[in-house]
Amino acid sequence: MAQLGTASQIAAGVRSGSLKAADVLEQHLAAIGAREAEIHAFNHVMADSARQRAAAIDAMVVAGHDPGPLAGVPVALKDNMCTRGVPTTCSSKILAGWKPPYDGTVVTLLQQAGAVTVGKTNLDEFAMGSSTENSAFGPTRNPLDTNLVPGGSSGGSAAAVAAGFAALSFGSDTGGSIRQPAALCGVVGVKPTYGRVSRYGLVAFASSLDQIGPFTRTVADAALALQVVCGHDPHDSTSIPDPLPDYSALLERGVEGLRIGRITDLPAGADPDVAQRVEQAFEVLTAAGATIVDVEVPAFTYGLTAYYIIAPAEASSNLARYDGVRYGLRVDASDTNAMYSATRAAGFGDEVKRRILLGTYALSAGYYDAYYGKALRIRRLMAQDFAKAYEQADVLLTPASPSVAFPFGSKTADPFAMYLCDTYTIPSNLTGEPGMSVPFGTGRQGLPVGVQVLAPALAEPLMLQVAAELERAAAGLDQGGAT
Amino acid sequence: MSDRLTNDAVVKVARLARLDLTPDEIERATEKLGDMLDHFADIDALDLSAIEPMNQPLPIVNVMRDDVVEPCLDRDEVLAAAPQAEDGRFRVPPIIGFAG
Amino acid sequence: MSQPTWTQDGYELVVGLEVHVELATKTKLFSASPNRFGDEPNTNIDPVTLGLPGALPVLNKYAVELGMRIGLALNCTVQPCTFARKNYFYPDMPTSYQISQYEDPLNIDGWLDLPDGSRVGIERAHMEQDAGKSTHVGGGEGRVHGAEHSLIDLNRAGVPLVEIVSRPDIRSPEQARSFVNELRAILLTIGASDAKMEEGSMRVDANVSVRRPGAELGTRCEIKNVNSVRSVGRAIEYEARRQILMLDAGESIRQQTRHWDEGDGRTHTLRDKEDADDYRYFLEPDLVPVMPSAEWIDAVRASLPMLPAARRTRLAEATGLAVDSEAIGSIVDRGQDDYAFAVHDAGGDIGRAVVHLKEAFAELGAEPALPAADLAGLTRLEVEGKLTATQAKTVVAELIEQGGGDAAAIAAAKGFEAMDTSELETMVDEAIAAQPDAWEKFRAGENKAMGALVGHIMKASRGQADGKLVTRILNARK
Ligand SMILES: [Mg+2]
């Protein structure tokens, strides 16, 4: 995989003319050809259009034009991002075969930056899940061990980068759906500040929580990707208008003088192998000149409950548009109400139905105050607690996932067991603050562990600065399984 | 099994959500959702009356666009994606009852 | 204040109105496809209008401004506001939720004064999006019941609406009609909507209940599908009588949504409120709050034109006519009051101008092609006694037809010679001599008898005599 190069290396090579986008693409298509049948990272591979695109980029370079900062970089997109004329299914039967008549903003930005889209990646249906087992088109397998899940819901995007199918991929993170699969697949995954990346064209799961972000092999690639996809979009009312920082500026600076927060009342639940790596992360940062400070985030523990009320509530409304009228599946019936109910029953999988029911319940007359209303107050409490913590610490460190990659079927019987995968990632979706997972050594059976770096709103440069230090330290770690 | 949720409540919610569930599915959903509500009991005792609800992460206000027309989508392309179309319109089964 | 009331068998009528008006924007409330009536079906569509996956709403600033204009014209407080989702399934609602304002509407707590002097409270005037249009195929007369299938056109989906909710202050069908008329006049004056009930750009729902005077509010029924101002009165009256009959028969009123049928002149049950959906309102996470600045509100307030009530008062004061007279009402409705003042400013007589406007200008719109100075010239001739009212009418018709001209020249060409007073005095003498009986009766105080004398003079003068002047001379002789 390493011989394929990082996104930064590919873009630099293609822009300078020393690499051909077409050759880069063929290498990646070859990797797809070799392992995609086994891994199933993609719902849809776009070999033909990618070849045309790569040729066009090479022609631009020959003609003396700069194709952009992601020139020739093979990119994979989670299949919940609208791509004009290309199937966008959310891994759901209800949208099978649907081709959007428009491109999402991120898709347009990547196009303008010279990226080459190689395909649409598999996910848990409508991004609801933590293992990519809830796909209507079958699960994605972890490239590091195909008996294990890649995490989810952006499992296909994480696997695509881990398997060398793409140098860069994008996922969406509503409760950890980028960071957790990044951790399980041993790649870098970033959830930017809510509103930093446009959601226009991202099929909504939970509108106030969803955020698009990159999967990369290196922290530097993540900074490069953010530079392209972040920014204000007039098509998204929740888009942040602030100017962009230079995301790469602090990568080499180190952590000397930074205050790294340890959450003393963090909910228990991380496996010992994971917890041990996180401890080691604190140690290497201390060794690099940072100070560890203890902070408290009492509301952290209520995050899971608040999230599993708010996200399904919003989802129940967002997914009401799949009614068999204008696009997607229809199951015929004698009247419209019967048609809706039959269509939605046939089109949605069990987990999606469960969350629609839960969310409908939480919003319905008589229950709103006890569930949805209360969850929104916990959300405020959470934001206040984090604000206090960030008065004492510059960034916070936690596990990204409570465990390393787990076997298929091991959490499917009990939905709540699966929900626990999001324990450490959920709070930053509720607050809108950025978080990322950076690979930091291995745990049980030599499987990768991800350390999560959390930062205040818009502090991505600082977060990347710390992640870069962890990345450098990880290179020197003993990669054996911690015990 | 949780006593937080009854079958009838799930039947009502499934109707609101337009999900045609078999009695068996209702049974299973009631059990799973009840379990979930039990897990959510950790917030029952919290007194949050003094805390303002927070429905969005960021305090952005006054985002508006100018009243300027932009190109429309192509009707033929859009209707081609519809399950059924007729006379330039989306065709649906008869509408019985009114939900809104 | 005089307030028209309607009572029947000891019951009083209580009505609140909910009026939806489509705003006169170029684009939709949350997207940039055209807000235009009458286009080919499904041509004014975009990802937001279609409720496509991934589409996001962005608020139309001009729609908010028109919403504020409506609120300010209705004496409301404009306040920080939010949008919410009202969740329900219907094929003409593409997202299966309507984005509307629930807890924090743009405008609250206003009122509307009606020409008769009564005041109707305005609870709120909030913004929301319209639904598309369903056409029912295969049933009787395009009705939903018995249809084989329906066809959906989404051109109207997402069109900006303001819903104006009155307080239950209305007490008669006549007052309800007056409310709708006055509201419509305001909307047209401020340019917020074309307010055409027949095209659906203004839609009225009526909440109707009856009670014994002074009793608690009765159970109300909401009447939908009222498509003309006339129907507003008819539907309310029918519904009130229906409820009274039920109550007198010892039955109770069920809270219902009812449908007005123009054909049979009745209201019919659409659905009971008990089985109404649970809308699961929650704040729209894809939109952010709107907090209109004081500067913005002030600027919108300052840009409001003079409203119909003030226009009527102004014209009534200038002419001496009653503020609720037909002439004042119709001229202001047509927006011709500015023209009347232009005639005045050109040295004309505004009272005579209003007489001509009321009759001859009915079809001419707010800005008649006839130069105000020309009409002013005509009114001067009348005031100077050089033309009779009848002659003036003829000249006005000629002026309108020619698009202007010199009234004196037209009068001369028509042979309308002004008779001087001495000529008239002679004619009066002749009339008294010819009709001594009438003269005696008139002198004795029988005013009716004057008709015979005036008739004689008119005949003798072949209509050239000024009736007013003749009356004055006769009275002076008495
Ligand atoms: Mg209403």
Ligand SMILES: [Zn+2]
């Ligand atoms: Zn409404």
